Amino acid sequence: MGTEDRKEREKEQMRQLIIKTAMQLFIEKGMDNVSIRAIAEKIEYSPGSIYTYFKDKSEIIHAIHTEGFEKLYALQKTLDGVENPVDKLAQMGRLYMKFALENRDYYDLMFIAKGVAEKITEKQEWDVGNRSYDYLRETVKECIDQGYINDPNVDAVTFGIWGFVHGMAALIIRGRCAMMPEEFIEQTVSGSLSFMYTHLINN
Amino acid sequence: MGTEDRKEREKEQMRQLIIKTAMQLFIEKGMDNVSIRAIAEKIEYSPGSIYTYFKDKSEIIHAIHTEGFEKLYALQKTLDGVENPVDKLAQMGRLYMKFALENRDYYDLMFIAKGVAEKITEKQEWDVGNRSYDYLRETVKECIDQGYINDPNVDAVTFGIWGFVHGMAALIIRGRCAMMPEEFIEQTVSGSLSFMYTHLINN
DNA sequence: TTCAATTATTAAACAAGGTTCAATATATAA
DNA sequence: TTATATATTGAACCTTGTTTAATAATTGAA
Numbered sequence: 125m126g127t128e129d130r131k132e133r134e135k136e137q138m139r140q141l142i143i144k145t146a147m148q149l150f151i152e153k154g155m156d157n158v159s160i161r162a163i164a165e166k167i168e169y170s171p172g173s174i175y176t177y178f179k180d181k182s183e184i185i186h187a188i189h190t191e192g193f194e195k196l197y198a199l200q201k202t203l204d205g206v207e208n209p210v211d212k213l214a215q216m217g218r219l220y221m222k223f224a225l226e227n228r229d230y231y232d233l234m235f236i237a238k239g240v241a242e243k244i245t246e247k248q249e250w251d252v253g254n255r256s257y258d259y260l261r262e263t264v265k266e267c268i269d270q271g272y273i274n275d276p277n278v279d280a281v282t283f284g285i286w287g288f289v290h291g292m293a294a295l296i297i298r299g300r301c302a303m304m305p306e307e308f309i310e311q312t313v314s315g316s317l318s319f320m321y322t323h324l325i326n327n
Numbered sequence: 328m329g330t331e332d333r334k335e336r337e338k339e340q341m342r343q344l345i346i347k348t349a350m351q352l353f354i355e356k357g358m359d360n361v362s363i364r365a366i367a368e369k370i371e372y373s374p375g376s377i378y379t380y381f382k383d384k385s386e387i388i389h390a391i392h393t394e395g396f397e398k399l400y401a402l403q404k405t406l407d408g409v410e411n412p413v414d415k416l417a418q419m420g421r422l423y424m425k426f427a428l429e430n431r432d433y434y435d436l437m438f439i440a441k442g443v444a445e446k447i448t449e450k451q452e453w454d455v456g457n458r459s460y461d462y463l464r465e466t467v468k469e470c471i472d473q474g475y476i477n478d479p480n481v482d483a484v485t486f487g488i489w490g491f492v493h494g495m496a497a498l499i500i501r502g503r504c505a506m507m508p509e510e511f512i513e514q515t516v517s518g519s520l521s522f523m524y525t526h527l528i529n530n
Numbered sequence: 531t532t533c534a535a536t537t538a539t540t541a542a543a544c545a546a547g548g549t550t551c552a553a554t555a556t557a558t559a560a
Numbered sequence: 561t562t563a564t565a566t567a568t569t570g571a572a573c574c575t576t577g578t579t580t581a582a583t584a585a586t587t588g589a590a
Contacts, residue, residue: 131558131566159547170569172550181548236439241502250506274526279511280518284491287519291494292486299444301486303453308482315483316490323477324526334537334587363577373540375579384577 139177141167143187150188154229155237158185182243185233189240192230193252196223200259209266214321216263217289221313224293236294260286272325281324288320342380344370346390353391357432358440361388385446388436392443395433396455399426403462412469417524419463420492424516427496439497463489475528484527491523 145166149158160181164171178184199219206212224231233240234253244250261282267273268281275281292313295301301309348369352361363384367374381387402422409415427434436443437456447453464485470476471484478484495516498504504512 160549161547171548172570173568175549176567235503236497236501238501241505244505247506253503254506275518275522277515277518277522279515280522283495283515284519284522287494287498288487288491289494290498291490291492294439294497295490295493298439298441300438300456302444302447303450303457312480312482312486315478315480316487319478319480319483319487319527324522362575364575374577375541376539378578379538 135177142174142177143184146184147188147191150229150233155233158188182239185240186243186249188230189233190252192227192234193256195227195230196220196234197252197256197259199223200256209263209270210272210325212263213267213285214317216260217285217317217321220289221293221317224289225296228297231293232297235290236298257282257286267325274326285320285324288316292316338380345377345380346387349387350391350394353432353436358436361391385442388443389446389452391433392436393455395430395437396459398430398433399423399437400455400459400462402426403459412466412473413475413528415466416470416488417520419466420488420520420524423492424496424520427492428499431500434496435500438493439501460485460489470528477529488523488527491519495519 142163145163146158149162149166160174161171163184164174174184200216203212203215203219206215224235261278264273264282264285265278268275268278273281296309296313304312345366348366349361352365352369363377364374366387367377377387403419406415406418406422409418427438464481467476467485467488468481471478471481476484499512499516507515
């Protein structure tokens with residue numbers, strides 16, 4: 125009796141269609157236009173139907189959220205070949221900022237938006253994010269082990285560095301630097317990254 | 328003909344009452360419960376009346392926003408007496424984190440929330456915030472001038488430090504560290520502050 | 531004081547959003 | 561074929577911010 129299998133497959137297809145549509149809207153028109161009604165309209169279903177496939181809106185958002193972390197991790201993985209952990213760390217910092225500023229909606233959803241992290245109840249739901257965090261942490265650990273960073277507290281250093289890049293990104297994305305000219309911001313971010321790089325590392 | 332004066336005074340009183348009520352709700356029940364309807368109900372007016380005194384909700388939010396910056400600046404001013412700029416900087420960092428974590432709703436509104444900064448169109452509206460930024464910048468400048476920080480780019484250093492503390496605060500407030508135990512976060516933040524302090528300064 | 535003009539206030543409505551639900555249509559299993 | 565289960569819909573509910581027409585109150589002048 126393969127009927128159940130097929131139905132499950134069809135249901136999964138529908139789920140994917142909804143997610144795909146949500147992502148399209150997300151990329152094209154930003155988070156604010158990913159409304160249940162907008163998704164429904166685009167797939168020519170009624171808003172209520174969405175609820176046959178998802179418990180609530182946050183379940184759909186979560187999929188976009190996860191996609192964002194996939195993108196970020198894929199970028200981080202391009203640094204796999206970098207031998208020197210200090211170089212790797214420096215490049216990771218610039219790569220992170222670049223990702224944040226070139227994918228502002230994704231970044232916002234992943235690290236800033238309200239009501240996203242709050243919905244995560246299952247431990248394993250943090251995995252996609254932790255993977256990226258651990259990638260940074262490992263690099264920091266190598267820097268410490270090889271004597272490039274002079275502090276035994278891996279977590280403090282890692283969190284500090286994350287905070288540093290996230291902070292700049294978040295301030296820019298949420299318009300808290302709007303009083304500064306665009307080019308000035310760019311230069312300043314670049315200068316900050318250099319400053320940190322120069323001072324946190326022993327040569 | 329003092330009538331117009333009185334009317335203006337009464338109107339101003341009403342504005343203050345609305346703002347006061349909004350702040351009460353804000354502090355008691357958080358940002359999400361500062362709805363026009365909630366404010367109106369508390370002062371026993373109809374929701375529509377609010378619009379005689381404020382163009383829209385963002386004008387009311389802006390008042391709370393400004394109050395937050397007043398609070399922060401008042402805290403910063405307690406450091407006026409600290410002679411050594413390095414000490415001042417270190418203390419300012421801890422004070423900033425303390426403010427952020429003990430006044431999460433205020434901090435959120437001031438530095439994270441969407442749709443707040445976006446509404447600021449007039450240059451002078453940034454003044455309350457810039458004052459705090461300049462206070463940090465001045466301290467950083469002193470550190471550089473006195474040879475404690477080895478980087479001529481005042482803005483890059485200032486923005487970097489701001490980003491660093493803001494980043495940690497924002498990650499915590501917006502629940503991006505929810506996978507870590509509370510005490511661990513506290514220790515880590517403290518460790519990060521120490522790490523930065525130790526490494527960014529020449530002794 | 532009276533009355534026209536202004537101003538303040540309200541209730542109701544609108545628009546958008548998430549979500550629920552009874553009714554309908556469709557598909558499945560026996 | 562028929563009873564059961566599932567999918568879908570449209571309308572409704574609820575909660576926002578905001579607008580508006582109607583009403584009430586106040587004011588300035590005659």
